[in-house]
Amino acid sequence: MYISRLKIQNFRCFQDVEIEFNEGLNVIIGENNCGKTTIMKALQYFFKGANNSSAMGIDDFNKNIIIGEKPPEITFVLTIQSSNHEKAQDRAVVASWLTKLGSPWEATLTYKFFLPEVDHKKFAEDIKAVDDEDQNRKKWAILEKYLKKYTSRIYGGNYESKNRADQEYLDKFHCEVLDALRDVESKMFTGRNALLKQILNFFIDSDLLEKDENERKTVQEQRNQMFETDSSSLVTNMIARISVGKIFGLADQTGASVGGHPTLGGQLDTSDVLSVLKLMIKKETGIEVPVVNNGMGYNNLIYISLLLSKFKMLVSSEMGENAKVFPMLLIEEPEAHLHPALQYSFLRFLKDEIDKHEISRQIFITTHSTHITAAVGLDPIICMNVNSHGEIVPAYPGKVFSDTPEDQSSKKYVARYLDATKSTMLFSKAVLFGEGLAEQILLPILAEYACKSLDKSHVSMVRVDALTFKHFIKIFGAGIQEERKKYAISRRVACIIDSDPARLPHNVPSGKSRRWKKCFPFEVDAKPDEYTYSKVSGAVTNLLSSVQDCENVKVYYNSTGKGKTFEYDLAYENSDSDLIFDEAVEIIDFEGLESSVWSAEDKEKAKKAASYLTYVEGGKGEPAFNLAEKLKENLKAETRKVFNLPLHIKDAFKWVCYDEED
Known part of the structure; x- marks a missing residue:
């Protein structure tokens, strides 16, 4: 079984939302203040003993609720569903909570934080008595006054039945939480700490579990006898070193010895020795240092490994009726103090462990790390x-x-290329897709020339190829089935793509196939008897078709009939700029330009733009880097040189920066 859904009402940033979970690993991502911690907190109210009235405060109520005569409530509805890896005792634990029989079965828990009905009348009277002036503030003040009378309940099954969930069965679920501000060293430094002591106690003599019962009993007795002898000798030797007479010498004079002479005694048991053990880190040099002197990132990993060991203990048959059925792990920001490579390997480890279904039944993670999202793939992510x-x-x-086959091909492509760079699009407020290296280098700088900042606007710049736009935009709701759009990420997306006009020859030599080939815009319609022309490439046409039913994804290309590629368009708009044209760019003549019907001015611009494109195509990205440096320096100059942006690029910036009405 697994937790399949969580409905949250009137709690913190959520007024009414339902989150679907995956069996196994769940990675919850998003901007700041988008409810990641709130989801984790809601889960804890079911399984961490937080279900008491003192656990909730006035600030836990959603601030958008309208306070009327009926007192507001906070509600969580948790759905537990059967899975392919169901264990024998799963259904027995949730039997009284079942709301759906058959396969898969479902069980429901409902958490309510509410004002008992006996106080409803007085609450309504107080609310009705509020005058019109500053009404909202006064109503919230009344609610806060009544909070001390609020209580909480967890119900199992259909809520209408009001059957309280039995604590015995709730206790079969075990929830461990690592919050973002964790102090793991204090929890595992010595055997006196609860976590480490629990684990040491459980795993002592664990090697005997592999032996048969008779041999196990014999060896256990031998070890116990050896420990008793050694510990008794240790206590006796210690007492012998202490001058008992000097300590209790005055007992006779005070009369205390009438009831018997004071002396020293005692014995060591296993737990006493475990309490003095310290967790040490052995370096490659052989030197051992206390765990408190170890790096915080590594200590976080050690602590999590101890928790997973604890889970082994909790579900073990050795625990008898106290064994847990459903251990789960909640981790906030596991990337804390971990370098990127370690983040990646740690999440791969967690994913592999959860897939084995041996330790934690379900893991919930919140993160801001692109390295973590890159490590887990698409399916576990909840954005x-x-x-x-x-x-x-x-x-x-x-989802x-x-x-x-087409969608599954897209999914595999996105998952394969969702590295730490591209996965930034899952965290940003908007996404700008560019077609090549030059776009990736130059667009963030060009945004400054449009008085925009991609960083300050939280826009992610992602490089894709002309034919792979279609894969990535599906995540944002474009080009997918209507019933799948509810799963898409709702944010603005701009796709800047080259117009790339092309022509198709009417006749080709025998043995060769007719193919569309790119051409310059001034060549379009120049030889209608020989070619069929298209002012934009098939990639543009297909992309426009994919986004036609998606309001948040837009395509931007040069639709003037005079555009070609990103570099060509920049050069065309800045044909007189020495920021682009220097001695390295050779201005050359192009066949067909003079016979074009374009104006002399447009022909000159096209000539220079085509020359610049010829130059950059042989530069392997270096011209883009050089131009980027010039543009950066120009931004800092006291007298800034004019640099024009093609209209479609300006419009793309306006869209992703949410100021298209400028």
Whole structure:
């Protein structure tokens, strides 16, 4: 079984939202203040003993609720569902909570934080008595006054039945939480700390479990006898070193010895020795240092490994009726103090462990790390984002793809290329897709020339190829089946793509196939008897078709009929700029330009733009780097040189920076 859904009402940033979870690993991402921690907190109210009235405060109520005569409530509804890896005792634990029989079965828990009905009448009277002036503030003050009377309940099964969930069965679930501000060293330094002591106690003599019962009993007795002898000798030797007479010499004079002479005694048991053990780190040099002197990142990993060891203990048959059935792990920001490579390997480890179904039944992680999202792939990711109505809603990038071969091909492509760079698009407020290296280098700088900042606007710049736009935009709701759009990430996306006009020859030599070939814009319609022309490439046409039913994804290309590529368009708009044209760019003549019907001015611009394109195509990215440096220096200059942007690029910046009405 696994936790399949969580519905949250009137709690913190959520007024009414339902989050779907995956069996196994769940990675919750999103901007700041988008409810990641709130989701983790809601889960804890079921399984961490937080279900008491003192656990909630006035600030836990969603601030958008309207306080009327009926006192507001906070509600969580948790759905538990059967899975392919169901264990024998799963259904027995949730039997009284079942709300759906058959396969898969479902069980429901409902957490309510509410004002008992006996106080409703007085609450309503107080609310009705509020005058019109500053009404909202006064109503919230009344609610806060009544909070001390609020209580909480966890119900199992259909809520209408009001059947309280039995604590015995709730205790079969075990929830461990690592919050973002954790102090792991204090929890595992010595055997006196609860976590380490629990684990040491459980795993002592664990090697005997592999032996048969008779041999295990014999060896255990031998070890116990050896420990008793050694510990008794140790206590006796210690007492012998202490001058008992000097300590208790005055006992006779005070009369204390009438009831017997004081002396020293005692014995050591196993737990006493475990308490003095310290967790040490053995370096490659052989030197051992206390764990408190170890790096915080490595200590976090050690602590998590101890928790997973604890899970082994909790589900063990050695625990008898106290064994847990469903251990789960909640980790906030596991990237804390971990360098990128370690983040990646750690998440791969967690994913592999959860796939084995041996330790934790379910893991929930919140993160801001692109390295972690790159490590886990698409399916475990739950992306909390703000929709067009200002509501925080979940999105599931792995679920936007249907089972069709085309969609599955797209999913594999995105998963393969969702590295730490490209996965920034899952965290940003908007995404700008560019077609090549030059776009990746130059667009963030060009945005400054449009008085925009991609960084300050939280826009992610992602480089793709002309034919792979179609794969990535599906995550944002473009080019997918209508019923899948509810899973898409709701944010603005701009695709800047080359117009790349092309022509198709009417006749070709025998043995050769007719193919569209790119041409310059001034060549379009020049030889209609020989070629069929298209002012834009098939990639543009297909991309426009993919986004036609998606309001948040837009395509930007040079639609003037005079554009070609990103570099060509920049050079065309800045044909007199020495920021682009220097001695390295050779101005050359092009066949067909003079016979074009374009104006002399446009022909000159096209000539220089085509020359610059010829130059950059042989530069392997270096011209883009050089131009970027010049543009950066120009931004700092007291007298800044004019640098014009093509209209479609300006419009793309306006869209992703949310100021298209400028």
